Amino acid sequence: MTTSDQPDYFTPSSSTALLTDKYELTMVQAALAAGTADRRCVFEVFTRRLPPGRRYGVLAGTGRVLEALEVFRFGDAELAWLERADVVDRRTLDWLAAYRFSGSIRGYAEGEIFFPGSPVLVVEGTFADAVILETLVLSILNYDSAVASAASRMTSAAGTRPCLEMGARRANEQAAVAAARAAVVAGFQGTSNLEAGQRYGLATIGTAAHSFTLLHDDEEQAFRAQVDALGPGTTLLVDTYDVTRGVERAVAIAGPGLGAVRLDSGDLGQQAVEVRAQLDALGATGTRITVTSDLDEFAIASLASAPVDSYGVGTSLVTGSGAPTCSMVYKVVARENGAGVMEPVAKASASKASVGGRKSAARVLDRAGRAEAELVVSGSDAAVDAWQPGDGQRGLLVDLVRDGVADAAYTGPEGVRRAAEHHARVRAELPATALRLSAGDPALPQRSLLLD
Amino acid sequence: MTTSDQPDYFTPSSSTALLTDKYELTMVQAALAAGTADRRCVFEVFTRRLPPGRRYGVLAGTGRVLEALEVFRFGDAELAWLERADVVDRRTLDWLAAYRFSGSIRGYAEGEIFFPGSPVLVVEGTFADAVILETLVLSILNYDSAVASAASRMTSAAGTRPCLEMGARRANEQAAVAAARAAVVAGFQGTSNLEAGQRYGLATIGTAAHSFTLLHDDEEQAFRAQVDALGPGTTLLVDTYDVTRGVERAVAIAGPGLGAVRLDSGDLGQQAVEVRAQLDALGATGTRITVTSDLDEFAIASLASAPVDSYGVGTSLVTGSGAPTCSMVYKVVARENGAGVMEPVAKASASKASVGGRKSAARVLDRAGRAEAELVVSGSDAAVDAWQPGDGQRGLLVDLVRDGVADAAYTGPEGVRRAAEHHARVRAELPATALRLSAGDPALPQRSLLLD
Numbered sequence: 001m002t003t004s005d006q007p008d009y010f011t012p013s014s015s016t017a018l019l020t021d022k023y024e025l026t027m028v029q030a031a032l033a034a035g036t037a038d039r040r041c042v043f044e045v046f047t048r049r050l051p052p053g054r055r056y057g058v059l060a061g062t063g064r065v066l067e068a069l070e071v072f073r074f075g076d077a078e079l080a081w082l083e084r085a086d087v088v089d090r091r092t093l094d095w096l097a098a099y100r101f102s103g104s105i106r107g108y109a110e111g112e113i114f115f116p117g118s119p120v121l122v123v124e125g126t127f128a129d130a131v132i133l134e135t136l137v138l139s140i141l142n143y144d145s146a147v148a149s150a151a152s153r154m155t156s157a158a159g160t161r162p163c164l165e166m167g168a169r170r171a172n173e174q175a176a177v178a179a180a181r182a183a184v185v186a187g188f189q190g191t192s193n194l195e196a197g198q199r200y201g202l203a204t205i206g207t208a209a210h211s212f213t214l215l216h217d218d219e220e221q222a223f224r225a226q227v228d229a230l231g232p233g234t235t236l237l238v239d240t241y242d243v244t245r246g247v248e249r250a251v252a253i254a255g256p257g258l259g260a261v262r263l264d265s266g267d268l269g270q271q272a273v274e275v276r277a278q279l280d281a282l283g284a285t286g287t288r289i290t291v292t293s294d295l296d297e298f299a300i301a302s303l304a305s306a307p308v309d310s311y312g313v314g315t316s317l318v319t320g321s322g323a324p325t326c327s328m329v330y331k332v333v334a335r336e337n338g339a340g341v342m343e344p345v346a347k348a349s350a351s352k353a354s355v356g357g358r359k360s361a362a363r364v365l366d367r368a369g370r371a372e373a374e375l376v377v378s379g380s381d382a383a384v385d386a387w388q389p390g391d392g393q394r395g396l397l398v399d400l401v402r403d404g405v406a407d408a409a410y411t412g413p414e415g416v417r418r419a420a421e422h423h424a425r426v427r428a429e430l431p432a433t434a435l436r437l438s439a440g441d442p443a444l445p446q447r448s449l450l451l452d
Numbered sequence: 453m454t455t456s457d458q459p460d461y462f463t464p465s466s467s468t469a470l471l472t473d474k475y476e477l478t479m480v481q482a483a484l485a486a487g488t489a490d491r492r493c494v495f496e497v498f499t500r501r502l503p504p505g506r507r508y509g510v511l512a513g514t515g516r517v518l519e520a521l522e523v524f525r526f527g528d529a530e531l532a533w534l535e536r537a538d539v540v541d542r543r544t545l546d547w548l549a550a551y552r553f554s555g556s557i558r559g560y561a562e563g564e565i566f567f568p569g570s571p572v573l574v575v576e577g578t579f580a581d582a583v584i585l586e587t588l589v590l591s592i593l594n595y596d597s598a599v600a601s602a603a604s605r606m607t608s609a610a611g612t613r614p615c616l617e618m619g620a621r622r623a624n625e626q627a628a629v630a631a632a633r634a635a636v637v638a639g640f641q642g643t644s645n646l647e648a649g650q651r652y653g654l655a656t657i658g659t660a661a662h663s664f665t666l667l668h669d670d671e672e673q674a675f676r677a678q679v680d681a682l683g684p685g686t687t688l689l690v691d692t693y694d695v696t697r698g699v700e701r702a703v704a705i706a707g708p709g710l711g712a713v714r715l716d717s718g719d720l721g722q723q724a725v726e727v728r729a730q731l732d733a734l735g736a737t738g739t740r741i742t743v744t745s746d747l748d749e750f751a752i753a754s755l756a757s758a759p760v761d762s763y764g765v766g767t768s769l770v771t772g773s774g775a776p777t778c779s780m781v782y783k784v785v786a787r788e789n790g791a792g793v794m795e796p797v798a799k800a801s802a803s804k805a806s807v808g809g810r811k812s813a814a815r816v817l818d819r820a821g822r823a824e825a826e827l828v829v830s831g832s833d834a835a836v837d838a839w840q841p842g843d844g845q846r847g848l849l850v851d852l853v854r855d856g857v858a859d860a861a862y863t864g865p866e867g868v869r870r871a872a873e874h875h876a877r878v879r880a881e882l883p884a885t886a887l888r889l890s891a892g893d894p895a896l897p898q899r900s901l902l903l904d
Contacts, residue, residue, distance in 0.1 A: 010519035012464040012626055018647040019625045021618065023658030025646070026682060030660065034677030036667055043663070067462035068625070081650045089681075127667050134661075138621035139628055166473065169590035170777040173471045173520070174464055174626030176591055192587075194477070195470040198533045206475030208482065209586075211495070211784040214797040215488055215579050225486030229541075230478060241800050315777060324776040325622040325767060332663040345666040348693050 012174065016068045017078050017096075021135045022087060028128045029092040037095075037128040040342065042334040042358045042381065045107075045121035045141060047114070051149075051323030053439025056430065058152045058423060059120050060182040061144030062110035063415035065137055066406040069101055072136065095128070103129050105401035108361075110410060111148075111185050111423030112396060113430065115374045115442045119359035120328070122397065127335065134330040142328050143175060146320035147182035152427060153297040153321070154313055155187030156435045162310045163300070164205050166192040166292065167318030179318040185419040188313075201413030205312075210264075213240040223253045233259035235290060238275070239266065247275055251282045260288040260309070268293060269306040276307035296321050297437055334358050334381055342381040358384040362393035363429070364447065371429045374444045379451030387451060464626065468520045469530050469548075473587045474539060480580045481544040489547075489580040492794065494786040494810045494833065497559075497573035497593060499566070503601075503775030505891025508882065510604045510875060511572050512634040513596030514562035515867035517589055518858040521553055524588065547580070555581050557853035560813075562862060563600075563637050563875030564848060565882065567826045567894045571811035572780070574849065579787065586782040594780050595627060598772035599634035604879060605749040605773070606765055607639030608887045614762045615752070616657050618644040618744065619770030631770040637871040640765075653865030657764075662716075665692040675705045685711035687742060690727075691718065699727055703734045712740040712761070720745060721758040728759035748773050749889055786810050786833055794833040810836040814845035815881065816899065823881040826896045831903030839903060 031037035050057055074082070074096040083093055103125020114120050121137065123130045155163050165183040168176035180188075180196035190203035197204035208226055216222035223236055232254040238246030238261045251258055261279070263271050268291045279287045291303065292312035300311050316322075333356050334344050344356030357378040364373040377387050389395035400407055409418065427435075434443030483489035502509055526534070526548040535545055555577020566572050573589065575582045607615050617635040620628035632640075632648035642655035649656035660678055668674035675688055684706040690698030690713045703710055713731070715723050720743045731739045743755065744764035752763050768774075785808050789795050796808030809830040816825040829839050841847035852859055861870065879887075886895030 010468065010516065010523055012629075013647065016462065016625070018650055019620070019628065020646050021620055021644040021658050022646055022649075022656045023644065023660055026658065027660050027664045030664065030678045030681035031667065033681040034668070034673075036677065039667060041663075041667065064462065071462055078650075082646075085649060085656065087646065087656065127663075131661075131663055134663075135620050136625055139623060139625035142622050143624040143627070168471070168473055168587050169782075170594050170779075171591060172595040172624060172627035172630055173468070173588055173591035175595070175624035176471065177464075178624050192473040192475065194472050194474055194534075194539065195465065197474075197537060198470055198530075204474045204537065204539065206473050206478065208475055208479050209583075210799050211493075211579075211583055211586075212479045212482065214784050214799065215483065215491060215493065215787055216486070217790045221486075225488065226482045229482035229485040315779075319776040324771040327622075327767075330621075332666050335667055338669045347662050347666065 013077070014071060015075055015078055016072045016136055017074045019136050019139065020132065024132045024134055025082070025088050025092065025096070027131055028095065029088045031127055032091055032095060038126045039336040041125065041127045041130050041332050041336070043123040043130045043134070043330055044119050044333045044359055045137060045328050045330050046117055046119055047326055047328045049116050049327060050442055054149065054323065055434045055436065055440050055443040057114045057145060057326060058148040058186050059108050059112045059114050059141070059145050060110060060148035060185045060419070061140040061178070062107055062121070062400065063411045063419065064140045064144060064178065064181070065121070066400060066411050068136055068140060069133070069401065069406060072101065072133070074099055099132070100404060101125065101129055101133065101401070102404040103401070104399070104403065106397045107400050108396050109398050109422050110415065110419035111426070113426050115444055115446060117376055117446050118374060119361055119376065119397070122359065138328055138330050142326045144178050144182040145326045145328070146323055147179045147318060148186040149326070150297070150317055150321035150323065151183040151186035151188055152423065153437060154300055154311070154317065156427070157297045157301040157304070157437060158311055159304070161308065162189040164188060164190045164192070164310060164312045165317060166206065166312045167314035168193045170315040171318035176318060181416055183317055184416055186423055187420065200416045202416070207235045208237055210237060210240050213237065219246060220249055220253065223249055227254045232257045235260040235262050237262045237264060239263055243271060243275065244278065247278050248282070251279065251284045251287070256283040256287070258284055258287045260290050262290045262292060264292045268308070269303050272303070272306040272308050301437055360384050360387050361396040362389040363396060365392050365394060365429065369429060370431055371444055372431070373447045375447045375449060377449045377451060383451035465529070466523060467527055467530055468524045468588055469526045471588050471591065472584065476584045476586055477534070477540050477544065477548070479583055480547065481540045483579055484543055484547060490578045491788040493577065493579045493582050493784050493788070495575040495582045495586070495782055496571050496785045496811055497589060497780050497782050498569055498571055499778055499780045501568050501779060502894055506601065506775065507886045507888065507892050507895040509566045509597060509778060510600040510638050511560050511564045511566050511593070511597050512562060512600035512637045512871070513592040513630070514559055514573070514852065515863045515871065516592045516596060516630065516633070517573070518852060518863050520588055520592060521585070521853065521858060524553065524585070526551055551584070552856060553577065553581055553585065553853070554856040555853070556851070556855060558849045559852050560848050561850050561874050562867065562871035563878070565878050567896055567898060569807070569828055569898050570826060571813055571828065571849070574811065590780055590782050594778045596630050596634040597778045597780070598776055599631045599770060600638040601778070602749070602769055602773035602775065603635040603638035603640055604875065605889060606752055606763070606769065608879070609749045609753040609756070609889060610763055611756070613760065614641040616640060616642045616644070616762060616764045617769060618658065618764045619766035620645045622767040623770035628770060633868055635769055636868055638875055639872065652868045654868070659687045660689055662689060662692050665689065671698060672701055672705065675701055679706045684709045687712040687714050689714045689716060691715055695723060695727065696730065699730050700734070703731065703736045703739070708735040708739070710736055710739045712742050714742045714744060716744045720760070721755050724755070724758040724760050753889055812836050812839050813848040814841040815848060817844050817846060817881065819844070821881060822883055823896055825899045827899045827901060829901045829903060835903035
């Protein structure tokens with residue numbers, strides 16, 4: 001039996017509409033029946049906490065949310081399955097068939113720093129229009145921001161040395177594409193991931209693995225094959241057998257113009273010192289050293305004084321360096337009541353209480369332009385809508401979607417480029433303590449302003 | 453500016469070929485030029501270690517590897533970008549255009565238990581044919597197995613009570629689909645994820661969130677709306693305001709035939725006891741209690757004596773409960789030399805040494821059918837090929853792909869069903885110590901058999 005006559009189980013759907021928890025749809029069904037589906041609502045994405053010890057988070061994925069929204073459509077295939085699987089009733093199927101998000105979304109610009117309580121995304125529309133986006137919005141922001149938050153610590157620890165993303169093999173195959181993108185938002189300079197390169201116009205990197213050396217009868221044959229094909233500017237992996245002999249062979253074959261050598265095992269700091277001395281002695285003073293073995297922000301920091309020229313980071317990056325997801329939630333904070341009046345709402349019980357009401361936010365800066373607090377404004381819908389940041393306050397919410405139409409400046413390759421620039425700019429505002437890798441409290445205190 | 457005239461940045465490609473590290477392709481280019489691309493190779497997927505304290509791993513994703521292979525094609529879009537981005541040369545582009553994997557893949561059946569050194573997948577073909585699959589194979593197996601390994605501990609801790617997957621919002625949106633599938637392989641009974649339900653024929657679950665209660669003017673209105681639309685058999689979320697009053701209202705509105713109540717915050721064990729007593733007193737003796745707040749295998753185990761009927765698990769499941777990726781690697785272990793003879797090969801230096809040579813494996817069982825060791829057989833290509841498990845040994849490698857053709861029995865919904873059955877069967881073979889949640893060594897020792 002072969003799979004040649006099988007359906008294509010693998011390729012993700014061209015619609016994002018089923019990347020959704022079932023209860024979003026059953027809630028729509030119940031609200032349609034109750035006549036409450038059209039009540040105007042404000043949903044807010046925020047996190048109650050940063051991962052233990054982290055001083056700031058980095059928002060990533062906003063551009064992907066807008067891109068996902070464009071293809072959030074219940075087409076014939078989705079509707080046929082929902083009917084067959086008896087997920088919702090006919091009335092709801094008809095509503096889903098016509099669904100286009102027609103509300104508005106504001107949020108922190110992608111690449112922005114966030115803290116507990118920061119209203120990073122504010123979705124406004126009817127209940128049904130907005131609730132149905134919950135799962136997809138959170139999937140995107142929680143993973144992408146987890147990666148970007150880890151990546152920012154790495155690029156900060158690396159200083160001016162480039163960090164390169166190579167974690168695809170340690171993440172789900174599609175998550176890997178998002179991870180590469182999020183890493184670049186937070187300052188990485190390239191990725192090994194070709195799909196990410198294609199989709200978002202990212203620089204791609206990589207030359208050869210140990211298997212290439214092992215394929216050949218000996219290391220010399222392998223290096224010669226690589227240099228012949230990729231030129232002397234290539235990066236040779238020198239630790240398959242013996243590093244010292246590997247470096248010697250590498251320079252002998254490629255000449256002193258060899259682009260770089262890569263170290264992927266052992267004590268990277270000590271080896272880098274030895275390899276640098278050896279390269280210099282061989283006249284290969286311009287040959288760079290790149291290291292790639294199980295790096296995280298702490299390993300990068302510990303290599304600061306070693307003669308390393310770039311860092312390739314995999315596992316710890318794509319798994320958020322100990323925090324593989326943010327704990328962002330998507331909560332209704334205001335809604336129209338039975339009388340048509342907008343009211344703040346919040347869950348009251350136990351451990352998951354939240355602050356009701358629409359929010360806005362600003363970063364409070366001192367005279368030198370240094371961030372000193374996160375101002376979160378809440379209150380009545382109209383008052384918060386009308387609020388504007390004052391002197392020494394940088395407003396944090398930007399318009400992302402108006403009346404269902406996304407601002408293309410935040411999507412695609414251009415969106416990634418802007419987000420990376422934004423991140424570099426706003427990270428530079430933070431106080432120096434924010435960039436310490438050691439465990440600590442959030443770098444900025446939150447100030448609350450309650451409007452009537 | 454709107455996105456309406458933008459390319460579709462979001463929808464994953466219908467080809468999996470670019471879900472690949474660049475160096476796989478540059479190695480193909482160099483090997484083609486050197487005349488070594490067609491050397492026959494054996495690549496092996498294995499892990500050097502389990503996550504700290506874990507006693508066994510669960511292989512998942514094998515079916516998805518086969519599905520991904522079917523659409524691993526360099527089409528016009530992929531080739532045009534590779535050329536434009538100058539990733540590889542013309543000769544390599546032509547080779548990629550014609551690429552179809554024509555080799556063979558054997559491996560552990562999906563759902564099988566694995567240990568350090570277990571050869572969970574063995575890919576055989578030319579160097580170029582096989583190396584190019586490295587990234588994609590590892591992406592799939594590393595994430596899916598991380599989830600399944602965590603899931604198995606949860607379903608084991610839950611005993612006969614069902615576990616339900618609801619982690620989509622805490623994982624990348626496509627990873628979430630894979631996570632739902634992997635959870636079901638390891639014994640979960642359903643998922644909130646609609647795409648996973650559609651693609652793999654999984655049972656889907658879910659009714660309503662706190663936002664549905666907050667949408668309405670009060671809890672009574674919300675419960676009435678839900679029961680009217682979804683019937684009294686629905687699950688009502690009773691902790692938005694006050695649990696005791698919520699339960700009272702739930703039964704008053706739905707009647708004693710109410711399907712279930714859900715608790716999503718607070719001290720779940722204590723609340724479950726109180727809610728059970730209250731439900732029973734109200735005559736709702738058949739109403740189930742489901743709990744869903746930040747559960748992991750330890751929380752599930754701690755609720756064993758509480759009157760809980762099912763567990764909804766999110767974050768900890770989709771992030772591998774502390775181990776968000778396996779550390780599986782894809783290593784060449786044997787290859788044809790310049791004289792056309794197959795030879796074992798292995799990286800020699802430093803900390804990442806591996807065992808060369810083709811492998812096979814068997815689980816060694818005692819007379820009662822209890823697993824007592826993992827036998828890993830290695831040696832010359834021919835000898836390992838000819839090796840057969842003996843009495844009291846269950847051979848672990850099955851044919852997955854022969855001459856490029858995948859066995860459809862391992863793919864699609866049928867593949868998931870088989871994998872779940874297989875996992876339940878082989879987990880039951882393990883010694884009781886394997887199922888302890890406390891940190892420990894791998895549950896089975898490895899025995900090595902070296903053939904000439």
